[in-house]
Amino acid sequence: MAKSKGDGATAKTRGEAIGVITKGSLVEGLEMKLDSAQNVEDMKAGKFVVIEGDKNDFFSMVTDMRLDAKNQEVLLHPPGREDDILRKVLAGTSTYNIVSLRPMLMMPKGAVDDDGPRPVKAIPSHFSEVQEAMEHDVAKIFGKEGDPEGRYFSIGNPLDMDTQVCLDMIRFAERSNGIFGKTGTGKSFLTRLALCGLIHYDKAVNLIFDMHNEYGFKAMKENGSSSTFVKGLKQLFGERVAIFSLDPQSTRARGVQADHEVYISYDQITVEDIAPLQDELRLNPTAVESAYLVYAIYKERWLRTLLALEGPDVEEFAREIGAHAGSLVALHRKLKRLENFPFMVSKVTDGDVVDRIMEYLDKGINVVLEFGQQTSMLCYLLVANIIARRIHEMYVKKSERFYATQRTEDQPRQLMITIEEAHKFLNPTAAKQTIFGTIAREMRKYYVSLLVVDQRPSSIDDEVLSQIGTRITALLNDEKDIQAVLTGVSGTEGLRSVLASLDSKQQALILGHAVPMPVVVKTRDYDTQFYKDMGCLDDLPEAERKAKIDKGTVALYGDN
Amino acid sequence: MTRVENVKERKPSPLSRFMPDEMAKRDGAGAERTYVGEVVESSTTELIAEARELHGGPSFGEFIRIEADLPVLGIIFNVFTHSIEPNRRPTAYGKTEEELRLEQPQIFELLRTEFQALIIGYLDGGAPVQILPPQPARIHSFVHLCTDEEVRAFTGNDDYLRRILNTSKVPTDELLIAVLRHTLRAHKHSRDYLVRMGKELSRLMGDDYDRLSSVIRRVAN
Numbered sequence: 083m084a085k086s087k088g089d090g091a092t093a094k095t096r097g098e099a100i101g102v103i104t105k106g107s108l109v110e111g112l113e114m115k116l117d118s119a120q121n122v123e124d125m126k127a128g129k130f131v132v133i134e135g136d137k138n139d140f141f142s143m144v145t146d147m148r149l150d151a152k153n154q155e156v157l158l159h160p161p162g163r164e165d166d167i168l169r170k171v172l173a174g175t176s177t178y179n180i181v182s183l184r185p186m187l188m189m190p191k192g193a194v195d196d197d198g199p200r201p202v203k204a205i206p207s208h209f210s211e212v213q214e215a216m217e218h219d220v221a222k223i224f225g226k227e228g229d230p231e232g233r234y235f236s237i238g239n240p241l242d243m244d245t246q247v248c249l250d251m252i253r254f255a256e257r258s259n260g261i262f263g264k265t266g267t268g269k270s271f272l273t274r275l276a277l278c279g280l281i282h283y284d285k286a287v288n289l290i291f292d293m294h295n296e297y298g299f300k301a302m303k304e305n306g307s308s309s310t311f312v313k314g315l316k317q318l319f320g321e322r323v324a325i326f327s328l329d330p331q332s333t334r335a336r337g338v339q340a341d342h343e344v345y346i347s348y349d350q351i352t353v354e355d356i357a358p359l360q361d362e363l364r365l366n367p368t369a370v371e372s373a374y375l376v377y378a379i380y381k382e383r384w385l386r387t388l389l390a391l392e393g394p395d396v397e398e399f400a401r402e403i404g405a406h407a408g409s410l411v412a413l414h415r416k417l418k419r420l421e422n423f424p425f426m427v428s429k430v431t432d433g434d435v436v437d438r439i440m441e442y443l444d445k446g447i448n449v450v451l452e453f454g455q456q457t458s459m460l461c462y463l464l465v466a467n468i469i470a471r472r473i474h475e476m477y478v479k480k481s482e483r484f485y486a487t488q489r490t491e492d493q494p495r496q497l498m499i500t501i502e503e504a505h506k507f508l509n510p511t512a513a514k515q516t517i518f519g520t521i522a523r524e525m526r527k528y529y530v531s532l533l534v535v536d537q538r539p540s541s542i543d544d545e546v547l548s549q550i551g552t553r554i555t556a557l558l559n560d561e562k563d564i565q566a567v568l569t570g571v572s573g574t575e576g577l578r579s580v581l582a583s584l585d586s587k588q589q590a591l592i593l594g595h596a597v598p599m600p601v602v603v604k605t606r607d608y609d610t611q612f613y614k615d616m617g618c619l620d621d622l623p624e625a626e627r628k629a630k631i632d633k634g635t636v637a638l639y640g641d642n
Numbered sequence: 643m644t645r646v647e648n649v650k651e652r653k654p655s656p657l658s659r660f661m662p663d664e665m666a667k668r669d670g671a672g673a674e675r676t677y678v679g680e681v682v683e684s685s686t687t688e689l690i691a692e693a694r695e696l697h698g699g700p701s702f703g704e705f706i707r708i709e710a711d712l713p714v715l716g717i718i719f720n721v722f723t724h725s726i727e728p729n730r731r732p733t734a735y736g737k738t739e740e741e742l743r744l745e746q747p748q749i750f751e752l753l754r755t756e757f758q759a760l761i762i763g764y765l766d767g768g769a770p771v772q773i774l775p776p777q778p779a780r781i782h783s784f785v786h787l788c789t790d791e792e793v794r795a796f797t798g799n800d801d802y803l804r805r806i807l808n809t810s811k812v813p814t815d816e817l818l819i820a821v822l823r824h825t826l827r828a829h830k831h832s833r834d835y836l837v838r839m840g841k842e843l844s845r846l847m848g849d850d851y852d853r854l855s856s857v858i859r860r861v862a863n
Binding site: 118168 | 852
């Protein structure tokens with residue numbers, strides 16, 4: 083039984099002993115016999131504990147717990163409800179609790195700061211004491227917000243603890259990331275948090291395809307029966323966020339003027355943009371080939387030409403260009419749907435929207451593209467594809483130039499593109515056709531990464547999933563989804579149970595590139611305190627606010 | 643213990659000088675007379691002592707201390723009363739003890755109460771040691787009941803339970819229950835203490851859950 087509190091040197095500010103290690107292996111994780119004074123109900127999956135070995139401290143996560151009994155007799159004749167003493171006597175002796183732990187990181191005892199945590203390559207000896215992790219343990223591993231580099235962004239607290247878990251924003255920005263969770267588990271909030279971190283610490287400029295108008299200006303907070311509104315990115319970061327809108331009216335109706343209205347001309351749509359819409363438009367494979375035939379002759383005017391035709395003329399047109407009539411007729415009929423979109427115009431008047439977006443991004447202004455009432459998947463897919471493809475081309479060019487000149491001023495800003503309902507873009511068929519598949523796979527070297535928001539990770543292409551650096555995952559129930567989220571992460575056996583047992587609100591498992599070890603957090607409140615931390619201008623006194631805006635403007639646009 | 647109380651409650655009678663209480667009062671030397679018995683047979687593991695008074699032995703399961711340089715500690719596991727003469731058994735008279743004391747007081751002089759104790763440790767400079775003493779108690783040394791403090795000090799940890807469980811002489815469970823009830827009283831009926839002892843018993847008894855639950859239940863009642 084664990085009685086001693088360690089000898090002087092080691093007995094620094096650690097939590098109380100909760101048990102001792104009794105068996106386990108490096109591969110399968112460790113088992114701890116819970117101290118009989120502890121209540122097994124306090125051991126929640128995902129809890130963060132420290133195993134104090136002889137030479138190392140092992141930072142571990144609770145993954146499972148089990149009730150066990152020394153002999154069957156006890157289980158056949160359990161003590162009665164009133165037999166309190168006997169129950170107490172049996173607790174920890176004949177009946178005991180085993181808690182499975184997964185060591186995530188180890189740190190040599192007495193290590194100085196730069197000798198940080200390392201991957202686990204050893205296991206603690208028998209009867210090593212297990213303690214609850216303390217604030218300084220967590221800070222040692224996850225860093226602390228407010229470092230001079232602005233590297234760490236607090237995303238929440240570990241379970242049952244009052245200390246920060248920080249994401250390493252530099253690492254977060256340099257790879258594609260995923261935010262997953264069933265519907266209603268707070269994906270949007272997690273996404274908004276992550277975006278706030280990126281924008282506040284200026285680690286990446288963001289392009290957000292905001293399908294449900296949740297990020298730009300005001301968003302509804304689901305709060306049981308009553309709903310309240312929280313601030314959007316525009317309100318928090320002012321000049322540093324620009325709202326582009328496909329549906330300016332809707333944007334206005336929500337009380338904000340879009341910085342730019344988005345119109346897309348038919349000439350901006352290429353066949354590659356249509357190809358990923360196969361599912362949504364129910365095109366058959368030959369339709370795309372027919373489209374290529376039209377494109378071969380009319381180049382960028384292909385869609386305009388095709389849509390200008392009236393029903394009966396299409397067959398003749400097909401014969402002219404040597405396409406299969408039936409197929410082209412079907413394509414024509416289905417593409418007619420595009421004409422219904424109000425943002426589709428025959429000619430754009432105030433410049434190419436992608437150039438404008440690029441201009442903003444170059445200045446470091448984050449762009450939220452709102453879809454207003456255009457919430458159809460077709461619209462979202464089409465627009466996101468068109469814009470992302472062009473942005474991608476530009477970024478490739480910029481990066482190539484930087485590689486050629488190697489001048490720091492040519493270095494492109496790290497760009498993170500946020501897409502929702504990501505499995506529509508990244509499912510195994512679409513991932514090969516949409517530009518997002520390419521970005522997820524190889525765009526890291528071109529300074530573009532994705533922030534994938536999705537409720538059905540199992541539908542995302544494995545190849546893409548395995549490239550996702552950091553996964554922030556709210557509750558998932560479906561076995562396939564859990565499997566998918568854990569794809570490409572080693573040592574995840576224990577995490578399944580953790581993932582399936584998260585609360586449906588404000589809890590998330592974070593694993594991957596931006597955190598040294600997987601951790602369950604109670605996510606940070608998105609409240610006034612948070613607004614303040616993010617430097618929100620609204621609540622500041624007028625003079626201070628103005629000074630700050632001016633300063634921001636100078637930083638963005640230069641002195642004049 | 644209960645017997646001693648019974649004896650004290652009795653009313654004085656003409657022949658009460660034969661009675662132990664009166665003798666104690668008459669002597670007036672209370673300090674010397676606090677012993678409950680005198681060792682008459684002694685070995686390392688157990689001893690037999692004669693009670694100072696007829697029917698006045700300590701109770702089953704009580705803790706005793708035998709005066710010596712290294713006072714020996716034991717627990718009572720057997721109390722018996724018999725005739726002084728090995729060949730002569732008391733005969734039934736068909737009268738109450740009260741009547742007999744009036745009519746034939748001498749017969750009580752022919753009876754002796756003796757008790758057997760299991761040695762469980764000793765005191766080394768006042769500190770309890772849960773090991774058998776290096777030397778057995780000496781014959782004719784006086785036996786005292788342990789005070790509550792002494793019991794508490796000796797039973798602070800759980801090693802004595804193993805000694806009790808390992809004896810084969812007596813119904814160990816019964817002894818265990820009696821001893822635990824005494825210690826529990828010394829520990830002011832602390833539930834924590836009982837739980838702690840219970841856990842140790844659970845370990846000692848191994849797979850015998852029925853036995854454990856019966857002991858715990860009876861101690862707690």
